[in-house]
Amino acid sequence: MPECQTAPMCPTCDGLRSGERDAERVRDHSRATDCRVLLRRHQEADHQATGAPAAV
Numbered sequence: 001m002p003e004c005q006t007a008p009m010c011p012t013c014d015g016l017r018s019g020e021r022d023a024e025r026v027r028d029h030s031r032a033t034d035c036r037v038l039l040r041r042h043q044e045a046d047h048q049a050t051g052a053p054a055a056v
């Protein structure tokens, strides 16, 4: 998971990642996919996928 390096202190990223891990543990693939999509969307919106939180 290379995206893990962006904004390691962000609670939203953290929550979505642990949610994904949780979902995969119980083989809930649709929920895991959901978390991944939400994480990417959140990172693009809030971190611009660069690791710089709220750069603007």
Ligand SMILES: [Zn+2]
Residues within 6 Å of the ligand: 007, 010, 011, 012, 013, 014, 042, 043, 046, 047
């Ligand atoms: Zn974040």
